[in-house]
Amino acid sequence: MxxxxxxxxxxxxxxxxxxxxxxxxxxxxxxxxxxxxxxxxxxxxxxxxxxxxxxxxxxxxxxxxxxxxxxxxxxxxxxxxxxxxxxxxxxxxxxxxxxxxxxxxxxxxxxxxxxxxxxxxxxxxxxxxxxxxxxxxxxxxxxxxxxxxxxxxxxxxxxxxxTSEQRKSLHLAAVFTCNFTNHMFALAAELLDKYHLPFEVMLPLIDETARKVHELAPYDAQTGPAVRYDENVINHHLTMLEDTPELQEIYKLISKSIHEHH
Amino acid sequence: MxxxxxxxxxxxxxxxxxxxxxxxxxxxxxxxxxxxxxxxxxxxxxxxxxxxxxxxxxxxxxxxxxxxxxxxxxxxxxxxxxxxxxxxxxxxxxxxxxxxxxxxxxxxxxxxxxxxxxxxxxxxxxxxxxxxxxxxxxxxxxxxxxxxxxxxxxxxxxxxxxTSEQRKSLHLAAVFTCNFTNHMFALAAELLDKYHLPFEVMLPLIDETARKVHELAPYDAQTGPAVRYDENVINHHLTMLEDTPELQEIYKLISKSIHEHH
Missing domain, CATH: 3.40.50.720 (NAD(P)-binding Rossmann-like Domain)
Structure with missing residues (x-):
């Protein structure tokens, strides 16, 4: 057998x-x-x-x-x-x-x-x-x-x-793709909680953000204040984050990175 | 009528x-x-x-x-x-x-x-x-x-x-949830491209990361080296990012933030 x-x-x-x-x-x-x-x-x-x-x-x-x-x-x-x-x-x-x-x-x-x-x-x-x-x-x-x-x-x-070399790169990319993404959700949940808004309201946006990159490259899928460099909005958001310097720093760094990539 | x-x-x-x-x-x-x-x-x-x-x-x-x-x-x-x-x-x-x-x-x-x-x-x-x-x-x-x-x-x-106040908070949370998330995808795509790996391989991970927060709060859904504070992996990843200081800085800041939240 x-x-x-x-x-x-x-x-x-x-x-x-x-x-x-x-x-x-x-x-x-x-x-x-x-x-x-x-x-x-x-x-x-x-x-x-x-x-x-x-x-x-x-x-x-x-x-x-x-x-x-x-x-x-x-x-x-x-x-x-x-x-x-x-x-x-x-x-x-x-x-x-x-x-x-x-x-x-x-x-x-x-x-x-x-x-x-x-x-x-x-x-x-x-x-x-x-x-x-x-x-x-x-x-x-x-x-x-x-x-x-x-x-x-x-x-x-x-x-x-x-190869081990390729797997290592996949793993690093996976950390950005999954862990860092999930942390953005966690920070959003924290912000919403502060304003007594439920996280569930973000789920359609999360789903669409994921679905979108099945069709468009992430570079082409980008929207929002950083990619159109809407300084009014960015500065206003930074003011809103004044009491959470950690979130403000993350906001600044990622917005800068989005802007520089486009 | x-x-x-x-x-x-x-x-x-x-x-x-x-x-x-x-x-x-x-x-x-x-x-x-x-x-x-x-x-x-x-x-x-x-x-x-x-x-x-x-x-x-x-x-x-x-x-x-x-x-x-x-x-x-x-x-x-x-x-x-x-x-x-x-x-x-x-x-x-x-x-x-x-x-x-x-x-x-x-x-x-x-x-x-x-x-x-x-x-x-x-x-x-x-x-x-x-x-x-x-x-x-x-x-x-x-x-x-x-x-x-x-x-x-x-x-x-x-x-x-x-109210306008609530909408402003929703919008700020949406920037984290969608724009910053999509930028993590864009950075992952960039990394994979450098190693001649296709971005498509990340799609199941992207989909599961999105589906997961329908069931678990983002805080509970977190996995990866930062949340279990696996310093070996984190330091190794930082070495891999040495030639892209911008990505290295983002990796450091978000990993630190994940670790501090857990």
Whole structure:
């Protein structure tokens, strides 16, 4: 009988936002997740229960029976724990999910290794639809590139092989695209709250801003006082922000940048 | 026979992004747009043709027969042209569409006046679906508030009466929510371009970032290196941005702000 990729037994090392979303998605596709490790029992147990896996909070207790180890830890923790994580894993494939860490970090620690990076914003409170999440994979052998591609392809149609260099750039661009954008929403929510206005009123604008760049390049999609250099409005807004110097500085810097780009 | 709001003959003063989208939407709902004014013949003519209206580039030639004048100009131009715009309009209702200009600007120039502010990002190249655009209206009489609400209600289900003070805050929040967000997309596109990666790869992330804040408050939706204060990643990104000091400064300031808010 031919084995399918779903027969690959997997251990998740980490039970954060990304690991939780990815493990649940793989579980639903029929993968067997044998174990979840997390530093905290609460996280390990919560994820393990949802995907019918064992859990441990002890690195020494991590199963040696899996064929794929998916490491999804905060970068600093990963670097620190790398020797213990890779110890005794023999011929298994070890991958991390970080946009920012090069594949070469595994060198000298594992025989078969790679990167399995789904580029999306993950929160435990919200289930992501993986069908449209781009996966960027990399491995130290052609066979493992194909294996990682096949696993990613069970979840998404957008699977790409990229170098560590390219992935690093994607991750940096993603920080601007997602985290900084979301912070603009957070600052807007703060402003609205100050004036007793609900954030919900911004949702149609948020949706249109996102839809727009499917059709127009962001450069062409720009509108508002900074791009038309409406000094009246800009100065008036800066006055309104006088009691929040942090927001005023952000307003100034981004408006200047918009103006200089146009 | 009862007259419906659609019988209100309208003149558009201005033929920019907002005016173009709004005039076309009203035209499609059966409103009669009698005339379009713009400083440039190209803009005036292009819009007029699409909505079966006359056009002029001469303020003196603006029709005196309309019952509603919708002024949609750059703020500075509006303030400058206000005396000429309001001259001889008698009993007609004059409104502007600016988020940032108080209604009181009309005082002493017109008898009936108000504000008709659709809060959305408008570009001529893209037709906006008005059904979900919130309209914020204001007028100097109850009757005209009702008239503006009725006109807005032909386009959208979200019509609110707000004060000039509230509208100003909404507009400031909208600059953060839309313009600054779009600029983050533009900077990401620039970065990706530098590394020969296509911007399209960011679209699923952009869509999820927008969808997420329908469910989670932006504060709770935040992810990425700044919120978990992953100094390794942050410092690495700052090194990558060394040859673009402007982006580096933006990265630093927003990351600091994210970190301080969490």
């Amino acid at each position: 031919k084995r399918s990729v779903e027969d690959t037994p997997i251990v998740f090392i980490g039970a954060g936002n990304l690991a939780t979303n990815l493990a649940k998605a793989l579980y639903r596709k029929g993968f067997r997740i044998v174990q979840v490790y997390s530093r905290t029992e609460e996280s390990a147990c919560a994820l393990a229960r949802e995907i019918e896996a064992e859990f441990t909070t002890d690195l020494q207790e991590i199963s040696k029976e899996a064929r794929l180890y998916i490491v999804s830890l905060k970068d600093a923790a990963f670097v620190e724990l790398l020797p213990q994580i890779s110890e005794g894993k023999g011929k298994a494939l070890l991958v991390h999910t970080a946009g920012s860490i090069p594949m070469s970090i595994w060198e000298g620690y594992a025989e078969r290794y790679g990167v399995f990076y789904p580029m999306q914003t993950f929160s435990k409170q919200r289930e992501v639809n993986f069908e449209e999440v781009p996966f960027f994979v990399e491995a130290n052998s052609k066979e493992d590139v194909e294996l990682l591609k096949a696993i990613a392809a069970t979840l998404s149609e957008k699977v790409y092989e990229v | 009862k007259r419906s709001v659609e019988d209100t003959p309208i003149v558009f003063i201005g033929a920019g992004n907002l005016a173009t989208n709004l005039a076309k939407a009203l035209y499609r709902k059966g409103f009669r747009i009698v005339q379009v004014y713009s400083r440039t013949e190209e803009s005036a003519c292009a819009l007029a043709r699409e909505i079966e209206a006359e056009f002029t580039t001469d303020l003196q030639e603006i029709s005196k027969e309309a019952r509603l004048y919708i002024v949609s100009l750059k703020d500075a131009a509006f303030v400058e042209l206000l005396p000429q715009i309001s001259e001889g309009k008698g009993k007609a209702l004059l409104v502007h569409t600016a988020g940032s200009i108080p209604m009181s600007i009309w005082e002493g120039y017109a008898e009936r006046y108000g504000v008709f502010y659709p809060m959305q990002t408008f570009s001529k190249q893209r037709e906006v679906n008005f059904e979900e655009v919130p309209f914020f209206v204001e007028a100097n009489s109850k009757e005209d508030v009702e008239l503006l609400k009725a006109i807005a209600a032909t386009l959208s289900e979200k019509v609110y009466e707000v």
